[in-house]
Amino acid sequence: MTSYPRVQSSVRSALTDFLASNNISAAQIRDDYGRRVADAAREAAQEEEDADLDMEEPEYEPTPEPDSPEDKAKKRKRQQAIEKIKKTKEFARRKARRTGEPDDDDDTLANEMVDEKQRPTPGQLENCEICGKRFTVTPYSKTGPSGGLLCAECSKNHVGGDKKAPPKKRSSGIGRRQNQSALLDGLASQGAQSLLETCIKKVAENISDVEEFGDLPPPVMHRLSQILARRRAITSTTLDLFLRPQNKEINIYDCAKLGTDDYHKILATMPNLTRLNLRFVTPMKDRIFQYMMDRNMDIQDLHLDSPNLVTDEVWRQLFTRLGPRLRSLKLWNLDSAFDDETVEVMAKNCTQLQRLKLKHLNKIGDKALETISTMKTLQHLSLQISQETTPEPLLQILTELGSNLRSLSLEEFYFVDDRLLELIREKCRHLTKLRLAINAELTDKAIANLFRGWSNPALTFADFHRVRDVDMANPGGPPEPVGLASDGFVALMEHSGARLQSLNVASCRHVSYAAYEEAFGEHKRYPELKYMDIAFNGVVDDYLAQCIFRCCPALTRLVVFGCFKIRDIKIPRGVAVIGTVGAKLTIDGITQKELV
C-alpha cells in the first residue's frame, strides 16, 4: 500500500519538471498532487477491501488547456487511463451490454468512459457549457452538445434537441421471458390480439381509476374478473364494480383480499343471485350462510373454494333449507369441516343436483362415496378426496349412476382397479368427458378393452395422466403393462379420435414409439384435437412431433415437458409448444434457437 504512492511520486517529479518549464504554477501542482495521493491511497484501500466496487478514479487532467504543449503528456496519461479502464469490471459489463451495436469498439467505449470519469462529480461546481453560469453538478446533470455539462436551466431547454436514442433492437435473449409466459398461457396466435381482449387488459391495468363499468355484458365482466383475479387486484373497492343488483351471477376467482363484510355486501346488493362462484374465500363464516338462508336466496349454483370457517352444523342447515334448489355444487379445499354426515344431509336434500365436484376434501371417505351413489340426478361427477378409499364404493357409484353420467372425473383413487373400467364399459352410454388420473392399478389391457367396442360415443375430453406403473427397480414396467400403455393408447385414439378435443396422457411413459407411429400414422386425422399433453412421454422425438402436427390440424397447444428427444421441430402457425429444452424451434419459417 505504501509503495504505490511512491511510484507515483517518481513519475510526478519528471512531470513537475516538464510543467515548470511551461510556466505552470507550482502551488496548483502541489494541491493536485496532494489530492491525487489521497485518491490513490483511498483507491488502493478500496481495491483491497472490495474488488467489485467501482472506485473513483483520480482526476487525470485537472486543468484542461487545449493546444498547449503538454498535449503529449496528456495523451499518454489518457492512454494509460484507457488501458486501465479496459481492465475494469464496469468496462466488461458495458461491453457485454453493447455487443451488436454499430459503435461496438473497445476504444470508443473506453474513451467514453474516460470522459465520464473526468467530468466533475456530483456536488462539485462547474460552468455550464451553454450559458457559462456556475452551478452545482448533480447526478442528473445533462451532457451538452460538445461533451460538457449543462446547468439545470439549459438542460431543460436542451431536452428537445436531445433526441431519444431509437429503441434498441431486441436481441433474441431479451423478451424471451414474456414470450415463454405468453406460451404458457397458450397465446401462440400470430397477429394482434382482439380489440376486446386488448381493452379488457387495459381496463384491468387502470382498474383503480374506474368508477363504474356501465352496462358491460356479463361475458366481458366475467373475463375482467378473471384477469383482475390473476393480477390479485380484487379488493373491497374493485369488488363494488361487479355488484349489480339486476345480475344473476357473480364470479370472483380471488377473494383472498375480501373480508367477511364483503360477502355480506355481495349477497345484500345482489338479491337475484342464482350463481355464486367465489374462490379463496377464507373469511367466509357461518353468518354469511345464515344470511343466505334468512333471505331465502335462490342460489342454484354454489361454487366455493376453501370456505373453511363454515361449520358442519351450518352446512347441514344450508342443505336442508336450500338444498332442493341446487343444480350444481362445487367445493374445493375443505379440511376442518364437511364430513361424511354432512354429505349424507347433502345427498338427502339436494334432489335436483346435476353437477357435483368435491376436490381435496379432507374429512370425507368411503362412507361419503357410498352416499353419493344414491344421488340419482347426477350427470357430472368429479371427485378427488384426500383420504384413502377402497374400490367398492366407487364401483357402487358407477353401478347406480353410470348410465346417467355425462362426465366423470376420478383423480387419485390409488386402489381402483380394472373392475371400474369394466363397469364404465358396461354402464356408461353418454360420457363425453372421462378423467381417470393418478393410479397405478388399472392395466393397459383393461383400458384397451374399455375402448374397443364400447357403445359410448367418442369422448371429447380424455385424461389419463399419471396412470402408469411406478417401480424404480424396474423402469421398463412389468411384462403385462400397467397403466395407459401402447395398446390402450391406440384403442383410445381409435375410439375417440374423431371428436377428441383435449387429450392428456402426461407421464404415461409406457406408450411405445410404435404406438405413437400407429396412432399418428399418415392417414390418421384428429380434426378437433386442440389441446394435447404428452409430457414425460420420453419416446416422442422430432419425427413423432411432426406426425402429431400433421394429424391434428386444429392443435393450439402441445405440452412436451420432459420429451428430451424433441430437438429440432417445425411448429405450424398458431400452435404453442410448451416445455421444450434447448430445442431448435422453427416457427413459420423463422428459426428460434432456445437458450437454456
Next chain:
Amino acid sequence: MADSIQSEFVTLVSCDGFEFIIPRSAACISGTIRRMLDPTSKFSEALSGRCVLENITGIVLEKVCEYFMYNEKHKDQANVADMEIQAELCLELLMAADYLDT
C-alpha cells in the same frame, strides 16, 4: 355501386356523423361489420358499402379504425405488441369492441 363488383373500400359512419373510409378487408375483422357487408345478406349496408354505427361516437370509431389497420398490418407477425389505448377511452372502446365482435 354495382353489387357484382364489390368496392375495395367501405365507409363507416359514427353516430355524430364522422365518416371513415377504410379497406373492406380491414373492416371485416369485425364480425358484426362482416355480416353487415355480406353480399348474400342483401342488407342495405352490403349494397351501399356504407355502415352507419348509431351507437359509436366519432372518437371511439376513429380508434376502432386505427385498430382495424393495426390488425391488418400485423396479421402475419408473431408476438405483436398491444395497440396503445388511452385509459379514458378504454371502457367506451370495450363496449364498442363487444358490439362489433372484434
